[in-house]
Amino acid sequence: MLMTVSTTHTPATDLGFLLVKHPDRVHQFEMPAGLAYVMYPEATEQRCTAALLLDIDPHTLSSARHRAKAPESAGLGQFVNDRPYAASSMLASALGRIFRSALRGASKDRPELAATPIPLEIAVPVLRCRGGAELAPRLFDPLGWATSAAPIPLDDDWGDSRYVELRLTGTLRLADALNHLYVLLPVLDDAKHYWIAPDEIDKLIRAGEGWLAGHPERTLITRRFLAHRRALAGTALARLAEERRRLDELDEVADPDTIETPEVEARQPLAVQRRESLLAVLRELGAARVLDLGCGSGALLSDLVRDRRFTEIVGADVSSRSLEIAERRLRLDRLPERQRDRIKLWQTALTYRDDRLRGFDAAVLMEVIEHVDPPRLAALEDAVFGHAAPISVLVTTPNSEYNVHYELEGLRHHDHRFEWTRAEFTAWSTRVAEFYGYTVRLHGIGEQDPETGTPTQFAVFTREVPA
Structure with a gap:
């Protein structure tokens, strides 16, 4: 054969x-x-x-x-x-x-x-x-x-x-x-x-990790793999159901901004477009050592890890629970040692100075600033742009003008403290760039509407590095 x-x-x-x-x-x-x-x-x-x-x-x-x-x-x-x-x-x-x-x-x-x-x-x-x-x-x-x-x-x-x-x-x-x-x-x-002995269950769960629990034919697969032994299949299906529950929980936490643009973007969710836009700019900038600040459950980290040009990757978040989910998502315990050494997960608050965050090529704040109380924004600006001072800072945030397309009454997510118009985001970006010695480029992510713009606003801050 x-x-x-x-x-x-x-x-x-x-x-x-x-x-x-x-x-x-x-x-x-x-x-x-x-x-x-x-x-x-x-x-x-x-x-x-x-x-x-x-x-x-x-x-x-x-x-x-x-x-x-x-x-x-x-x-x-x-x-x-x-x-x-x-x-x-x-x-x-x-x-x-x-x-x-x-x-x-x-x-x-x-x-x-x-x-x-x-x-x-x-x-x-x-x-x-x-x-x-x-x-x-x-x-x-x-x-x-x-x-x-x-x-x-x-x-x-x-x-x-x-x-x-x-x-x-x-x-x-x-x-x-x-x-x-x-x-x-x-x-x-x-x-x-x-x-077929009971240890076949462990073989099935191990080989099926990450895909079998969500497979539409998991019942047929499980029963046949275990030679139709009902007791073994029942035990295996129960374990897969528990894994599916954990995966569903991860998905719920992974992307809190669940609102996507209507119909036209259904083929590619806005969350995916954001990550692809960020990755494209990071590659354009030639960044190798990257911070994902407010990394949450690690959606962007997963993409960064798959690209070998990013030699050091740090995910930082104030929530230990989010970092635990990110660790599971990245499967750090299963990665080879050289691969695992590229990735670090740190618990830290972005409104306080942290010396560990200094000296990186780029920092990403993907859908983060809108979760910060406005009076605390100045502390975040100082900690990120002033103290950590990476060569580049990439910031995305919702465009509140686009919310009319979602027929929303209020903000896109219950944990958002504010959402800015394009004029407000431009004013904030210009002020921060001038104060901390950066230049800034503004972009949009998602479907462009002639009146309301794009659903996501994107700013790329860069500063000159002394020769």
Whole structure:
């Protein structure tokens, strides 16, 4: 049975670092019922393909030791079956054993790349698919894949077989891709080759972290992965429900400004546009050491971490609860040491001077100043522009004139202390820039209305650095 993983990320041969398997060698591994090989049919700077070939010995598979564990142990099933040839739970087991580090997202040589989504193509030429070819897209498409599952025909009289040729394309972290396969290959097969023990629940929860709890087919996935053992499936589903509750709680806290522009921006939420605008300016400025002041639950931090040009990233917030959520969101406990060392989370109040915040290339105040009582704004200005004094400060805040489009009575969020018009924000930005020695550029973020402007106001403060 065969599976290939390809990438066009440049240099594509970095795939070998992520899989911890050198492209110039054929790697051989002993498996319980045969041998496994990892090889690279192509390995260039433009495209690299790693192939996992599992060579199952039918005699070993039908031995007494395997008959005691395998579902086909009764009758002819122990001698006549597709186990040596069609991808199944055996291939998933080989994935888990051979690519253990890659499944964890660990890479000593390329830690930043391991945390970065890259273009991937996965092919499984022969996969047993119980439930028909239409089941594969139901399982893989919600995870960000473009799925092709072409039925393999028997002949003109008998029609299609139970097997499909599976092809997946998408831009994902390699670790996420391998965990999807580890769980979903045996789910499509729906006939595990070994006895299911309670520790399979932990395997499922671990491999499904971050995606299974919210999957629309999580019940089917859980039951099939656990071989339809009702007690185990019930326990696993209960744990997934608890994880889903925590994820929902995180989502509620993550972006307090839940109002988005109507219809025209439904395809791209305003919160996403804000983060993309901030990231674009940070890259334009060449900032490497960045502060996210009032980081909340870490939405912007997640984007910063994925870009290797940001070498030091600090999230600062007065709320310890928000920092706990940010830590979970970033999965700091699972990141490689070199990657984890780029990120720090500090509890601090932005209205007080903090020496730790000095000396950075840029600071971001994304939807923060409107949460500060007006009498305390002067203290924030002194602490950020005066004491911390980064080379650049990026500030976003709501445009109150745009609120008519939301049919609001009052402010956009219950915790906002004020919301400024464009004239008010311009006056504040000009005053702060002049007082603290910055120049300022004003932008808008979101859909432009000829009368009310954009929903978000954006100011970029920069100061000259002595030669």
